[in-house]
Amino acid sequence: MSEAMLLQSATTLDWHRHFLLLADEVERAQKGAEITLMSFSAEQSDFIRFNAAKVRQIGQVSQGKLTLRLIDGARQAYSTLTVCGDADADLHEVTDALATLREALRDASDDPHLLFDTSQWERSTRRAGKLPQPQALVRTVAECAKGLDFVGFYAGGTIVRGFASTRGSRGWYEVSNFNFSWSLYDPSGRAIKTSYAGDHWSDAVFAGKIEQAAARLPVLARAPRALSPGSYRSYLAPAALEGLLGVTAWSGFSARAQATSRSELYKLHTGEIALDPRVTLTEDLSLGITPGFNDDGYLRASVPLIQDGRSMERLTNARSAREYGLQPNGALDSEAPAALSMEGGDLAEEDVLAQLDTGLYIGNLWYVNFSDRMNCRLTGMTRFATFWVEHGKIVAPLEAMRFDDSMYRLLGDQLERLGAQPELQLSDSTWGERGTGGTHLPGALVRSFELTL
Incomplete structure (x- = not known):
């Protein structure tokens, strides 16, 4: 089947032009020493749910929202409103919102931790990408997953983020991408989960992923292997490592958490513990999967978090910088990385099973959370994508088990070896809107992984 592509150069509405129109109006409406920061997010996305390789639900979302942050001296007030794209209607809403915020500032207290960037800058990222037309995607899924119990969720389209300050700063981020995750189910009820994400869709790549997952379905039909609690040699696929590092990064690299001794990586930051010298982690803005600016008006750059196994910098937003006497580096409010990247190693994908020899192949992990924050211990469950391997061959699925182990x-x-090719995984968050960001991580071969029950 030939690939049917839709070149997504822009949303139907020119959000960029519309945003600049609103920003110019806000500048004209300023009074006295007021400063307004504007943050904008929008999307035009296709969503498709599949069941048994057939469409269960399909639709398109086009939405935009604008947050106005009015600052006068050390006082500030916020307002978030939905924008419809109609110039007259949105300009009226913005004018009313500014008037309401001025009223709110009269009774507002000074904010002791208020800090924002006052410089003037411009930054723009636009990446069109090639996404499948929804009708073409439906046909492709039907063809590639014929005869399979395919259950999946596709989200794709254009994501927009913008920033403007009445001091003259302008930031724009507009990318077209997709995220497709699915499971192939066996009659036993077990499944193999796979995902495909990126800027440029390929029918061939998608078909290859379906074929690779389907080749493991016969293994699911075998009697599952039940293991006793203990430590097992294991390979953590990139998605499994993301499940662990994603939770660790909630506040593990946060300057605020470090300053209050609440960081899960506190012992690493103080130098009490060091990781393997091959471990290097970065908040990598060069991946282009997250905007190069934040809502406080700071430009963002890549931040080295761990270098050669040792702690480097922390993610510091403006409020933490003001409160603890630090220098802001453009971190988000959460101070969690939005583009966490780990350098790869020398373990080729085709050599993973041979190098594992006998042990666990862990495709992904479920319900991960902390069991001991101060020792960076995590617990959760293995599930469908964990297999028992003997002498380099997958021989049986594993019964679901709980693990409890430390990232240290x-x-x-x-840590024995890292995968040679890190895998890009885009955020699959659709809570209110499609999220930006993601991870770029290799797999990891470890000498032991602790299963508890």
């Missing part, structure tokens, strides 16, 4: 161990003295 897994990326420390238990």
Whole structure:
């Protein structure tokens, strides 16, 4: 089947032009020493749910929202409103919102931790990408997943983020991408989960992923292997490592959490513990999967978090910088990385099973959370995508088991090799809007991984 593509150069509405129109109006409406920061987010996305390789639900979302942050001296007030794209209607809403915020500032207290960038800058990222037309995607899924119990969710389209300050700063981020995750189910009820994400859709790549997952379905039909609690040699696929590092990064690299001794990586930051020298982690803005600016008006750049196994910098937003006497580096309000990237190693994908020899192949992990924050211990469950391997061959699925292990161990003295090719995984968040960001991580071969029950 030939690939049917839709070149997504822009949304139907020119959000960029509309945003600049609103920003210019806000500048004209300023009074006295007021400063207004504007943050904008929008999308035009296609969503498709599949069941048994057939469409269960399909639709398109086009939406935009604008947050106005009015600042006068050390006082500030916020307002978030939905924008419809009609110039007259949105300009009226913005004018009314500014008037309401001025009223709110009269009774507002000074904010002791208020800090924002006052410089003037411009930054723009626009990446069109090639996405499948929804009708073409439906046909492709039907053809590639014929005869399979295919259950999946596709989200794709254009994501927009913008920033403007009445001091003259302008930021724009507009990318077209997709995120498709699915599972192939066996009659036993077990499944193999796979995902495909990026800027440029390929029918061939998608078909290859379906074929690779389907080749493992016969293994699911075998009697599952039940293991006793204990430590097992394991390979953590990129999605499994993301499940662990994603939770660790909630506040592990946060300057605020470090300053209050609440960081899960506190012992790493103080130098009490070091990881394997091959571990290097970066908040990597060069991946282009997240805007190069934040809502405080600061430009963002890549931040080295761990270098050669040792702690480097922390993610510091403006409020933490003001409160703890630090220098802001453009971090988001959460101070969690939005583009976490780990350098790869020398373990080729085709050699993983042979190098594992006998042990666990872990495709992904579920319900991950902390069991001991101060020792960076995580617990969760294996599920469908975990297999027992003997002598380099997958021989059986594993019964679901709980694990409990420390990232200090897994990326420390238990780390044997890292995958040669890190895998890009885009955020699959659709809570209110499609999220930006993601991870770029390799797989990891570890000498032992602790299963508890």
